[in-house]
Amino acid sequence: MTATRSNITTTGADPRLAGGRLTIDLDALVANWRLLAEKSPADTGAVVKADAYGLGIVHVVPVLWQAGCRTFFAALPEEGLRVKAVAPDARVFVLNGFFAEAFPVYEQSNLIPVLGSLHELSLWKKLNKGRKDKLPFALNVDTGMNRLGLNVDEGLAFAADGRAEKPILLITHLATADDRAHALNQKQFESFQELRAAFAGIESSIANSPGIFHPASREFDLNRPGVAIYGGEPLSDTPNPMRPVVTLEARIVQIQTGVKGETVGYGATTTLQRDTRIAICSVGYADGYLRSASGSGVPLRNAVPGGGEGFVAGKKVPIIGRITMDLTSFDITNLAEDAVKPGDYIELFGPNIALDDAARSAGTIGYELLTSLGNRYHRRYLHSGQSD
Known part of the structure; x- marks a missing residue:
């Protein structure tokens, strides 16, 4: 029996007065997340930055939580707080770096920063000094994108430092995952395997939307799909398996x-x-x-x-x-x-x-x-x- 679907209208433009309308199929969105989750034995989270890719955190996060998603990724602390407002028990990582003035927010909200430089690690250590319970953080290592993250040598050195607090999650980001034949994919997987071995016992994440379709990504612990959840094509060389949202x-x-x-x-x-x-x-x-x-x-x-x-x-x-x-x-x-x-x-x-x-x-x-x-x-x- 087909479930009855209800229309939920936001506080946006009055339909009698608007020049256009957006219809967001949350059932299709959930079906896409589940399809991605089925592709890999790894746990599957969801990237909800940019207000859930323009669709609204307040609408997207609750249905994903209901479907079983427990880990979310935001770009900014402000976005993370909006995730927490509708899913208080969610684990929420903040991707776009860390600034000292945001530390009280992390203390109060249980948001988890993704640290990606020696400067950020030093700052986080300094601000945590004196705390009985150190706040958790994730570590971003750049394996080939030249964007955010420690370089591989810095990551390995940090792993070997017995005095350093260790992250709860190790991540990197694939630069060419939508092109499965690109040589950089294998190079990044190999570099990340080396890092994962150095951070033994720590959860690891490499797969974005297209990365989930790479067999090598199954060796890691947590997927973090984004655009494919919202109906975008994850790969450039195959028909889009995702439902339009x-x-x-x-x-x-x-x-x-x-x-x-x-x-x-x-x-x-x-x-x-x-x-x-x-x-x-x-x-x-x-x-x-x-x-x-x-x-x-x-x-x-x-x-x-x-x-x-x-x-x-x-x-x-x-x-x-x-x-x-x-x-x-x-x-x-x-x-x-x-x-x-x-x-x-x-x-x-x-x-x-x-x-x-x-x-x-x-x-x-x-x-x-x-x-x-x-x-x-x-x-x-x-x-x-x-x-x-």
Whole structure:
């Protein structure tokens, strides 16, 4: 029997007044997390930074907790506190470094910082001095990304220092995991194995969303998927196994007819090759619908000829002209004249236009589209309310 799903509306834009709507399928999100958890014997957490990739910590974390997720990763202490507010018993790691003024927050909240430099380790040790119970921390070691983290030699030296407090979790981050054939993957796995041996008995984590699909990641203890939970494709060389979570739609404001030879939009970058029916929709780059996805008149079109598309009345329709701050135009000439009308919605990504396909048309990745979503949308959260 199919579970009854209820719509949960946030305090966002009134649906009668909004130019667009976001539908977030929390059941699909949970199904994606479970699929990732089944791929590996390691424990599976969830990355919920950037307000759960734009979908809302307050909505995402409780359903993941209900599904069995017990470990979450945030970028900032402020985000970690919001996770704790809705999942007080969750284990929450903060990824983006440590600053001394945040120490009282860690003392009071049980957030766990991920330390990634000798400076941060020294600072953490100094601030913990005199405490009977030392606060826990995780250690980030850079095995090939040249971003945050101790280098491998520093990590090995720290492991050998008998006077040093040891972390409760050892992590590194894969730089090329979405490309499974890339040689850097193996190099990072080997370096991390060496570090793991040096930190014997300490929990270890290497697998992000694509990393979970690497057999070598099964040797470690904790996975930390991000974008795949939210429906993004984890790998570049295989069809996306994840269910779509987010559907973005915009209202059609007006339908115009342009005459062959006329131009469309700012810069007159599109000249009509036929009489053209144009649906002007209430969405633009102020809403996170990126200007680079325009049908013409942006630098990306010199490299990738096709711009973005919408889906309406059962068919895909191309963006025409430039995306502007509040409006985007679509060529609907190939639809029946009575197929759409003002007030109807056009899908920008969702079940009919994959998130990552929409992103590629804008020269970017699904992460950026999700985390750029603006606050003018009406949001609907769909959830059965069941944990199984």
